[in-house]
Amino acid sequence: MGRTKLSSGSGGSGSGKSAAGLDTHSPAPTDANTTSSTTAVAEAKIKDLLKELYTLIHQVQDERARGEHNLSNISKTHERMQQEQRITPYYKNKLRGLYNTAMQDAEAEAELLRKALDKITEVKAIRENRRLDSDRPKPIMRRGVLMSMLQQNAVTLPLWVSKPGERPPPLCGAVSADNNYVAKPGDKVAARVQSLDGEENWILAEVVTFNTSTNKYEVDDIDAEEGKERHTLSKRRVVPLPIWKANPETDPEALFSKESLVLALYPQTTCFYRALIHEPPKRPQDDYSVLFEDTSYPSGYSPPLMVAQRYVIMCKEDKKK
Amino acid sequence: MKGKGKAIADKDCPLQFPDLQPVDHIKQSPKYTAILSRSEEDGIGLEELDSVQSDLETLLAAAGKRLKLLENEIQVLVNWQEKKDIKPLETPISGKRGKVAEDKPSKKFKEEKSAGKVSGGTPVGPGRPKSKNTTQFAQVSKVHDYDIVDSPTIDLSKLPKNSAVNRFWVSVEPYCAEISNEDLKLLEDILKSHEDDSDYYKIPPLGQHYAERWAEEDMYEEQKDGAKISDRRRGPNNNNNNNSVLSPAEATTLLRKAEQSNRDESPFGPLTQRLVSALIEENIMTPMDDAMAEITGGKESVEEAPAISPRALAKQLNLGNPSHLEKRIKRELEEQGILDFEDKVEEDPNDEILLELRRKQQDLKAVSQHNISITKRLYKLAKEEMARQEIKKKLQAADAEVMEAYRKIQLAKQKKKTPTKKEREAAQRALREREQIVKALDL
Numbered sequence: 001m002g003r004t005k006l007s008s009g010s011g012g013s014g015s016g017k018s019a020a021g022l023d024t025h026s027p028a029p030t031d032a033n034t035t036s037s038t039t040a041v042a043e044a045k046i047k048d049l050l051k052e053l054y055t056l057i058h059q060v061q062d063e064r065a066r067g068e069h070n071l072s073n074i075s076k077t078h079e080r081m082q083q084e085q086r087i088t089p090y091y092k093n094k095l096r097g098l099y100n101t102a103m104q105d106a107e108a109e110a111e112l113l114r115k116a117l118d119k120i121t122e123v124k125a126i127r128e129n130r131r132l133d134s135d136r137p138k139p140i141m142r143r144g145v146l147m148s149m150l151q152q153n154a155v156t157l158p159l160w161v162s163k164p165g166e167r168p169p170p171l172c173g174a175v176s177a178d179n180n181y182v183a184k185p186g187d188k189v190a191a192r193v194q195s196l197d198g199e200e201n202w203i204l205a206e207v208v209t210f211n212t213s214t215n216k217y218e219v220d221d222i223d224a225e226e227g228k229e230r231h232t233l234s235k236r237r238v239v240p241l242p243i244w245k246a247n248p249e250t251d252p253e254a255l256f257s258k259e260s261l262v263l264a265l266y267p268q269t270t271c272f273y274r275a276l277i278h279e280p281p282k283r284p285q286d287d288y289s290v291l292f293e294d295t296s297y298p299s300g301y302s303p304p305l306m307v308a309q310r311y312v313i314m315c316k317e318d319k320k321k
Numbered sequence: 322m323k324g325k326g327k328a329i330a331d332k333d334c335p336l337q338f339p340d341l342q343p344v345d346h347i348k349q350s351p352k353y354t355a356i357l358s359r360s361e362e363d364g365i366g367l368e369e370l371d372s373v374q375s376d377l378e379t380l381l382a383a384a385g386k387r388l389k390l391l392e393n394e395i396q397v398l399v400n401w402q403e404k405k406d407i408k409p410l411e412t413p414i415s416g417k418r419g420k421v422a423e424d425k426p427s428k429k430f431k432e433e434k435s436a437g438k439v440s441g442g443t444p445v446g447p448g449r450p451k452s453k454n455t456t457q458f459a460q461v462s463k464v465h466d467y468d469i470v471d472s473p474t475i476d477l478s479k480l481p482k483n484s485a486v487n488r489f490w491v492s493v494e495p496y497c498a499e500i501s502n503e504d505l506k507l508l509e510d511i512l513k514s515h516e517d518d519s520d521y522y523k524i525p526p527l528g529q530h531y532a533e534r535w536a537e538e539d540m541y542e543e544q545k546d547g548a549k550i551s552d553r554r555r556g557p558n559n560n561n562n563n564n565s566v567l568s569p570a571e572a573t574t575l576l577r578k579a580e581q582s583n584r585d586e587s588p589f590g591p592l593t594q595r596l597v598s599a600l601i602e603e604n605i606m607t608p609m610d611d612a613m614a615e616i617t618g619g620k621e622s623v624e625e626a627p628a629i630s631p632r633a634l635a636k637q638l639n640l641g642n643p644s645h646l647e648k649r650i651k652r653e654l655e656e657q658g659i660l661d662f663e664d665k666v667e668e669d670p671n672d673e674i675l676l677e678l679r680r681k682q683q684d685l686k687a688v689s690q691h692n693i694s695i696t697k698r699l700y701k702l703a704k705e706e707m708a709r710q711e712i713k714k715k716l717q718a719a720d721a722e723v724m725e726a727y728r729k730i731q732l733a734k735q736k737k738k739t740p741t742k743k744e745r746e747a748a749q750r751a752l753r754e755r756e757q758i759v760k761a762l763d764l
């Protein structure tokens with residue numbers, strides 16, 4: 001199997017998730033140059049949003065401080081109950097009350113956190129729109145920059161935390177989109193394209209438009225270095241990437257289970273390959289550990305490699321082989 | 322509420338006592354903590370967004386996890402308490418305060434449910450509890466909500482195993498399985514079972530005609546009935562009873578007597594009659610011509626003979642059953658060569674039952690003949706198939722060998738070495754062997 005898109009050099013770029021996650025590689029510098037009025041409006045909007053975010057974060061902390069008392073109360077009660085070896089109805093009722101209060105506190109806290117995260121998403125959306133609206137061609141990025149940007153994208157993919165009784169929505173982790181779902185312009189997708197030598201590959205791409213009459217997408221190869229290719233592909237050759245990370249602690253059912261067959265982005269490339277899940281993530285920030293199908297290894301599989309939730313999708317050609 | 326349930330030792334406490342301590346944000350969410358200590362003017366920088374997001378998500382995940390744990394614990398608590406509440410519900414003794422308080426919610430379930438729904442399942446539902454009673458209500462209504470929403474998530478987490486596929490394969494298996502010796506044995510057994518078919522081709526001898534048997538039975542019945550009537554009539558004098566009731570044996574003799582008048586001609590079969598008449602006539606005719614007068618004394622006896630009925634004669638002669646005699650005579654004649662064997666099968670063209678029997682036997686013969694031939698063919702095919710299976714097994718082994726050789730060469734190639742001569746030879750040999758087997762199989 002030829003990894004046609006293996007990055008040649010730029011070892012420094014793959015400096016790992018944590019480093020990439022904290023230093024920002026966002027295309028911010030280009031933004032500063034634009035001076036149109038729309039940008040000014042957007043700037044103002046962003047400023048407002050950031051302010052709201054600030055107050056929300058403080059509210060979150062207030063709520064947490066308020067609930068903390070109750071939580072420590074619970075743990076004290078737990079201790080006492082365990083010491084006494086048996087549970088009297090008095091304790092049961094007390095616990096019930098404490099639990100209910102804690103539930104309400106946690107729900108309120110989660111609500112505030114969601115609002116705060118929504119603000120962040122909004123800010124990001126405004127910046128993303130500006131990038132799309134601008135007529136200037138997209139900056140050609142060096143491979144290393146591109147790779148760390150992809151990593152960053154994966155890390156900052158919003159986390160979905162289900163409320164009690166709620167189910168993860170489509171495009172959250174392993175939950176695939178509805179059949180009639182149409183990816184929006186700018187969305188990242190996996191696209192099955194035919195390269196010049198006739199080989200079919202799943203590449204990472206960005207949606208340009210969707211033509212409803214022909215039912216076809218136009219997508220851009222994310223890796224501009226490959227020669228700015230624009231592909232027109234039918235819908236079934238395009239798989240939208242998840243827009244939410246699934247939280248393993250609350251929504252384990254929205255993750256691919258061990259041993260399931262997936263398409264995963266090979267590290268330091270922009271291509272998806274067939275792989276088996278070796279270990280699903282355990283914490284929200286964790287990545288999948290996957291084994292890529294690779295005939296160059298005696299077992300037929302590569303050693304475990306880490307791939308972010310964002311770049312692991314269901315493998316469609318399950319039955320063909 | 323006290324005093325109830327206290328007596329029960331809570332050995333098997335289902336509670337998990339989960340750790341619900343909040344996240345230590347100073348350690349786990351540094352950016353978040355940093356922002357908290359900032360003044361409003363400092364605000365948040367654009368470049369900080371990503372790390373803030375990550376911190377907030379950590380907190381949100383923790384909150385989500387806490388919610389799940391709490392939900393579970395509450396469920397456990399409620400289930401536990403409800404189990405104990407069942408008893409008081411069955412034997413309601415009014416007067417104890419606790420029971421009333423606990424019974425009520427379950428009775429008001431429906432109202433509570435709707436009330437809970439109105440608050441929209443929104444997380445911040447019925448506000449902070451103030452008194453015990455309201456807590457309870459809130460809990461019950463909540464729990465009810467959870468019951469509804471909880472089940473699908475539980476279902477999801479344990480994906481139902483798709484057994485349809487397996488069932489399909491199991492059902493198909495017998496048709497594709499290899500043929501074993503047991504299958505051959507079964508076929509042999511089927512063939513053997515045809516050998517004792519002869520039972521079906523026997524024609525049982527004709528029995529007593531049903532009209533005769535029925536007449537006998539009717540007679541007996543009537544006798545019984547009559548006996549009952551007469552029994553009633555002369556109830557007191559029992560001694561006469563024995564005379565009036567005839568035993569079945571007596572009934573048959575009575576019938577015979579009645580019959581005698583009908584067919585007084587002869588109880589003997591046609592063959593016996595012919596034989597006897599042939600013998601007698603000779604005796605009569607010859608002396609008649611020569612000496613009539615002399616035999617007057619003997620004539621009397623001859624003349625007397627017809628006076629006796631043939632049946633009486635038979636009795637006198639102590640011949641037993643005339644039909645047996647007929648058969649014996651016939652057999653004797655046949656053995657002596659006087660009578661031909663040919664008309665041995667007594668066939669009555671008017672015997673419908675016999676005809677039907679014959680026809681059915683014919684059908685059965687055709688069917689079983691067919692079955693035997695098919696079974697034999699199957700048996701032959703199975704034998705051939707088993708031989709092929711043998712070869713196929715060899716082919717599999719050969720395939721494995723070829724693969725093994727391939728793998729070795731591939732491994733060598735990976736290590737950028739040319740495969741050794743030994744390996745190449747092994748590969749060649751494996752290929753040749755396989756070729757031969759394929760030829761033998763004639764695939």
